[in-house]
Amino acid sequence: xxxxxxxxxxxxxxxxxxxxxxxxxxxxxxxxxxxxxxxxxxxxxxxxxxxxxxxxxxxxxxxxxxxxxxxxxxxxxxxxxxxxxxxxxxxxxxxxxxxxxxxxxxxxxxxxxxxxxxxxxxxxxxxxxxxxxxxxxxxxxxxxxxxxxxxxxxxxxxxxxxxxxxxxxxxxxxxxxxxxxxxxxxxxxxxxxxxxxxxxxxxxxxxxxxxxxxxxxxxxxxxxxxxxxxxxxxx
Amino acid sequence: xxxxxxxxxxxxxxxxxxxxxxxxxxxxxxxxxxxxxxxxxxxxxxxxxxxxxxxxxxxxxxxxxxxxxxxxxxxxxxxxxxxxxxxxxxxxxxxxxxxxxxxxxxxxxxxxxxxxxxxxxxxxxxxxxxxxxxxxxxxxxxxxxxxxxxxxxxxxxxxxxxxxxxxxxxxxxxxxxx
Numbered sequence: 001x002x003x004x005x006x007x008x009x010x011x012x013x014x015x016x017x018x019x020x021x022x023x024x025x026x027x028x029x030x031x032x033x034x035x036x037x038x039x040x041x042x043x044x045x046x047x048x049x050x051x052x053x054x055x056x057x058x059x060x061x062x063x064x065x066x067x068x069x070x071x072x073x074x075x076x077x078x079x080x081x082x083x084x085x086x087x088x089x090x091x092x093x094x095x096x097x098x099x100x101x102x103x104x105x106x107x108x109x110x111x112x113x114x115x116x117x118x119x120x121x122x123x124x125x126x127x128x129x130x131x132x133x134x135x136x137x138x139x140x141x142x143x144x145x146x147x148x149x150x151x152x153x154x155x156x157x158x159x160x161x162x163x164x165x166x167x168x169x170x171x172x173x174x175x176x177x178x179x180x181x182x183x184x185x186x187x188x189x190x191x192x193x194x195x196x197x198x199x200x201x202x203x204x205x206x207x208x209x210x211x212x213x214x215x216x217x218x219x220x221x222x223x224x225x226x227x228x229x230x231x232x233x234x235x
Numbered sequence: 236x237x238x239x240x241x242x243x244x245x246x247x248x249x250x251x252x253x254x255x256x257x258x259x260x261x262x263x264x265x266x267x268x269x270x271x272x273x274x275x276x277x278x279x280x281x282x283x284x285x286x287x288x289x290x291x292x293x294x295x296x297x298x299x300x301x302x303x304x305x306x307x308x309x310x311x312x313x314x315x316x317x318x319x320x321x322x323x324x325x326x327x328x329x330x331x332x333x334x335x336x337x338x339x340x341x342x343x344x345x346x347x348x349x350x351x352x353x354x355x356x357x358x359x360x361x362x363x364x365x366x367x368x369x370x371x372x373x374x375x376x377x378x379x380x381x382x383x384x385x386x387x388x389x390x391x392x393x394x395x396x397x398x399x400x401x402x403x404x405x406x407x408x409x410x411x412x413x
Contacts, residue, residue, distance in 0.1 A: 045398060188373065208394040209387050212365035219355065221401075226355065 011036040011200040012168055017056050017066035026052040028223035039201040041211035044220035051172055054204045058091055058170045059083040088117055092166035094157050096173040100145035107141040110159045131159035135189055151182035162193055171203040175210055187213050243282050244321045250310040251318055254295055283308055344408045351404055354397050361390050
């Protein structure tokens with residue numbers, strides 16, 4: 001199901017966001033908005049600012065100027081503690097290299113957001129179990145990240161990103177470290193679960209085949225969103 | 236028919252599986268290769284006639300029955316060799332340098348028109364098509380996915396070309412105007 005931008009509320013929005021790293025400008029007035037349940041790809045060349053924009057939308061980075069809204073509430077003006085709570089309670093994350101905690105087993109990695117949210121260990125681990133079946137990871141619950149293939153590790157990371165049923169899933173090059181077929185399996189699962197749960201997804205990617213899973217794409221170039229096409233009507 | 240496909244060689248290839256009637260060949264061709272553009276019966280029988288004339292197929296026993304005679308076509312050794320040669324020979328690695336898109340970009344730069352805007356629109360059109368192909372993959376058979384993948388990888392190559400071209404537009408504009 002594709003979200004209809006005209007009938008759904010705005011889930012997350014960046015307005016005229018500016019951010020520099022030292023003297024290097026990363027975002028120069030970037031604006032975009034995503035409606036609830038929509039899957040949007042942020043594309044652009046290396047160094048264009050696409051990951052920085054994702055981090056600002058997710059409340060990881062705070063822009064020097066401009067505004068970030070989640071569900072109608074301002075995100076960039078609140079303190080780190082509140083942003084941290086917001087990320088934990090409402091957002092899920094998947095990164096390029098999974099970034100699993102190597103000392104923990106796969107199921108402990110998946111349970112991590114629940115444990116950080118105050119869930120008891122047994123309850124949290126129980127909640128992870130359906131995800132192993134759902135993502136084709138049966139039997140891998142007790143393995144550590146070093147004992148998983150790249151595709152398996154990324155599916156564990158995906159389960160971790162989704163276990164708390166986040167309203168928004170942020171994915172930064174989620175298939176960047178995988179071969180085509182494995183990447184496709186991860187994207188099939190990511191999009192399938194997101195559509196089923198009505199999760200809003202924002203994916204940073206430089207790959208057209210990954211962006212093609214999204215409802216639409218935005219292009220970031222030189223720190224600005226240059227094209228913002230909701231539904232291109234082209235001959 | 237898919238662009239660039241050879242109907243005679245594809246029919247020969249289908250015949251190499253087993254001797255078949257024209258009707259069965261058409262059905263299999265349409266199923267695997269027609270992609271919404273079925274092969275007309277007339278073309279099937281005309282092609283089989285030419286293949287028979289050239290010694291690549293022979294007509295086996297004619298089956299009696301009501302209605303038109305049912306001829307069973309059988310591939311010959313010459314026909315099988317031709318299929319083998321065709322399959323083994325790589326398709327020309329066409330660099331596609333003279334595509335419409337290339338011509339549009341160069342002309343736009345020559346004329347001082349907004350090439351970047353045109354290329355952005357093309358990227359959107361490509362991604363629009365890639366979304367359709369991705370949906371075909373998600374909802375179709377594995378054979379459909381195979382063809383969709385071919386399209387997706389080619390469109391992605393175009394996207395890379397579009398991005399590289401956009402990154403070089405200033406230098407390209409200077410080159411075509413000098």
